[in-house]
Amino acid sequence: MSNIGSYEEKLKDFKWEISEKELEYTKGNRINIGEYCSDRICRMGKGDKLALIWQSHTGEIKKYTFNRMRVLTNAIAEYLKSLGINSGDRVCLFMDKVPELYFGFLGILKMGGIAQPLFSAFGGESLYTRLADAETKAIITQKKHVGKVRKILADLPKLERIIVVDEEEEEKLREKELYFSMDNATPVEHFDIFPSTAETPSVLHYTSGTTGKPKGAQHVHYSLISQYITAKYVLDLKDDDIYWCTADPGWVTGTSYGIIGPWANGVTQCVLDSGFKADSWYKFIEDHKVTIWYSAPTAIRSLMKEGNEVVKQFNLSSLRHLCSVGEPLNAEAVIWSKEVFGLAFHDTFWQTETGSMMICNYPGMKIKPGSMGKPFPGITATVVDLKTYQPIERAGIVGLIAIKPGWPSMFRTYWKNEEVYKSKFRNDWYICGDRASIDEEGYFWFVGRDDDVINTAGHLVGPFEIESALLEHEAVAESAVVGKPDPVNMEVVKAFITLKPGFMGSKELELKIMNFIRKKLSPLAMPQEIEFVDSLPKTRSGKIMRRLLRAKEWGEEIGDTSTLENDD
Amino acid sequence: MSDLKDVILEYVQEEYLEDDDDIEVTYDTPLISGGIVDSFSMVSLKRFLETRYNIQIPDSKATPQAFDTVNNIIKLMKEFGIE
Numbered sequence: 333m334s335n336i337g338s339y340e341e342k343l344k345d346f347k348w349e350i351s352e353k354e355l356e357y358t359k360g361n362r363i364n365i366g367e368y369c370s371d372r373i374c375r376m377g378k379g380d381k382l383a384l385i386w387q388s389h390t391g392e393i394k395k396y397t398f399n400r401m402r403v404l405t406n407a408i409a410e411y412l413k414s415l416g417i418n419s420g421d422r423v424c425l426f427m428d429k430v431p432e433l434y435f436g437f438l439g440i441l442k443m444g445g446i447a448q449p450l451f452s453a454f455g456g457e458s459l460y461t462r463l464a465d466a467e468t469k470a471i472i473t474q475k476k477h478v479g480k481v482r483k484i485l486a487d488l489p490k491l492e493r494i495i496v497v498d499e500e501e502e503e504k505l506r507e508k509e510l511y512f513s514m515d516n517a518t519p520v521e522h523f524d525i526f527p528s529t530a531e532t533p534s535v536l537h538y539t540s541g542t543t544g545k546p547k548g549a550q551h552v553h554y555s556l557i558s559q560y561i562t563a564k565y566v567l568d569l570k571d572d573d574i575y576w577c578t579a580d581p582g583w584v585t586g587t588s589y590g591i592i593g594p595w596a597n598g599v600t601q602c603v604l605d606s607g608f609k610a611d612s613w614y615k616f617i618e619d620h621k622v623t624i625w626y627s628a629p630t631a632i633r634s635l636m637k638e639g640n641e642v643v644k645q646f647n648l649s650s651l652r653h654l655c656s657v658g659e660p661l662n663a664e665a666v667i668w669s670k671e672v673f674g675l676a677f678h679d680t681f682w683q684t685e686t687g688s689m690m691i692c693n694y695p696g697m698k699i700k701p702g703s704m705g706k707p708f709p710g711i712t713a714t715v716v717d718l719k720t721y722q723p724i725e726r727a728g729i730v731g732l733i734a735i736k737p738g739w740p741s742m743f744r745t746y747w748k749n750e751e752v753y754k755s756k757f758r759n760d761w762y763i764c765g766d767r768a769s770i771d772e773e774g775y776f777w778f779v780g781r782d783d784d785v786i787n788t789a790g791h792l793v794g795p796f797e798i799e800s801a802l803l804e805h806e807a808v809a810e811s812a813v814v815g816k817p818d819p820v821n822m823e824v825v826k827a828f829i830t831l832k833p834g835f836m837g838s839k840e841l842e843l844k845i846m847n848f849i850r851k852k853l854s855p856l857a858m859p860q861e862i863e864f865v866d867s868l869p870k871t872r873s874g875k876i877m878r879r880l881l882r883a884k885e886w887g888e889e890i891g892d893t894s895t896l897e898n899d900d
Numbered sequence: 901m902s903d904l905k906d907v908i909l910e911y912v913q914e915e916y917l918e919d920d921d922d923i924e925v926t927y928d929t930p931l932i933s934g935g936i937v938d939s940f941s942m943v944s945l946k947r948f949l950e951t952r953y954n955i956q957i958p959d960s961k962a963t964p965q966a967f968d969t970v971n972n973i974i975k976l977m978k979e980f981g982i983e
Binding site: 389476477607608610611788839840850855 | 915923933934935937938944947948950963964965968
């Protein structure tokens with residue numbers, strides 16, 4: 333029997349108070365995610381249970397019980413306080429998927445700081461933009477990434493501390509840098525956890541939009557109520573499960589369901605700090621007897637590409653439930669997983685801003701391959717008209733996905749950007765920015781983004797950020813960036829570029845520009861294709877018409893071109 | 901002309917390691933599974949090989965396994981007559 337039981341029955345009587353009650357939380361009282369994920373689990377008698385099984389790409393394994401995690405997260409919290417980090421200060425986590433990342437996250441929350449996880453593959457400019465915007469006070473990183481911080485440090489006057497978790501040769505440390513070894517730290521048995529309440533800020537996750545710089549979606553400790561119960565009902569986490577979430581905590585899935593959801597449920601989770609390789613992934617599942625696997629369509633399609641023979645080399649019989657997130661899971665991937673694992677991947681839809689799952693496929697509920705599923709109990713979701721923002725009553729009509737505000741993990745603002753935050757709400761609905769339709773049985777079907785944001789491998793990339801960076805290349809005069817269809821990543825970045833006088837388009841120049849963006853922003857933002865053009869389509873007022881270029885890539889109708897400047 | 905192995909190794913060191921990175925990359929260092937070159941960056945490494953050696957590597961051959969070490973890449977390049 334699954335935790336959710338019957339989805340239809342659960343819809344009738346679900347209240348968020350169910351989650352509050354299970355977590356023994358009463359309104360107005362203290363609630364601290366760090367405490368709930370470690371101390372509370374120990375108080376429940378699970379101190380000796382494994383919380384984390386971590387494996388590096390070299391095969392090194394580290395194991396931590398909930399009690400060990402409790403005292404180490406206490407040690408991190410105490411260390412941060414000793415450095416003068418105060419409640420409300422932003423502390424960035426800029427690391428690969430090492431234990432210090434996971435425990436650092438909880439340690440920051442325990443001392444009242446705001447955790448700001450950033451993807452460790454970010455280049456200098458992406459890192460700078462986010463640290464400057466958040467006025468981050470401290471950053472916890474590894475020696476392999478500290479070089480990126482050093483290059484931008486002079487422009488970050490608010491950044492006071494750079495904590496390097498693996499630089500044992502202290503003479504190599506530079507200005508503002510400190511060495512903190514978590515595994516060698518003195519465990520702290522008692523720490524006065526910050527008395528956070530429901531609306532105390534907890535996490536700041538940056539997300540990209542069509543225009544402007546990335547925005548920091550700010551969450552609060554009360555998000556736990558959503559994250560705990562969705563992890564229990566959708567991922568079906570049970571006490572004896574071994575759970576593997578493949579997401580990086582630099583992104584919201586990696587924190588909501590790679591840290592908070594499973595550990596608030598007292599479940600053992602595995603982490604593989606390694607790049608993608610089909611046989612390594614299957615071996616990891618076999619070795620650790622993973623039962624619940626939460627991954628992404630890009631990874632699933634990459635596994636499909638490697639073929640079915642490699643699957644047969646491993647014993648994957650421990651698996652009992654599979655889920656997916658990031659971008660729509662195509663029907664072929666669902667059918668394939670049923671064929672090779674005997675289990676269908678259950679697609680889940682949500683966003684950085686929603687903080688927890690919104691529209692999902694549930695254990696026991698009929699899966700329509702390719703569908704997003706149905707709203708989580710307690711979530712009121714619909715599609716609204718593209719212009720009036722009124723709910724669409726008829727089945728099969730495409731509109732914007734909209735959620736009725738008020739669920740516990742809803743973001744509370746964009747950091748220092750209340751105006752943009754407010755613009756996300758229309759007619760009392762939170763507008764997700766994605767288009768979908770709803771069929772006669774209430775299943776949602778994803779259609780695509782409603783803006784120019786590119787969803788590549790489940791990560792949103794803003795075209796404006798890439799176009800701005802491209803202009804810093806000596807050869808680039810103008811650029812327009814769009815998403816181009818890709819069989820594995822759903823979309824990849826394509827750039828249309830006009831060159832400055834004296835430069836000629838060539839394969840060599842294309843590669844140079846690709847690498848320029850990869851290092852400056854991130855590998856995700858790197859154009860995988862560059863087309864050198866003589867001019868870009870613009871409106872008569874001079875605005876570049878990305879939608880025309882995008883339509884061309886997707887083989888769609890280009891629509892109204894009456895405002896086009898050079899349409900002759 | 902430089903040895904193919906060294907050309908690739910040098911390119912990986914120059915393009916995918918940070919200035920302060922003291923990781924030693926050898927012909928057998930796992931590039932993809934070791935997190936030095938991620939699946940997106942692999943596209944730029946593939947493009948480098950195609951541009952420099954004037955070949956076209958089909959996507960079906962550009963797997964994480966084929967790009968996981970310099971030695972694996974050498975094997976792949978042999979298929980295109982590059983040694």
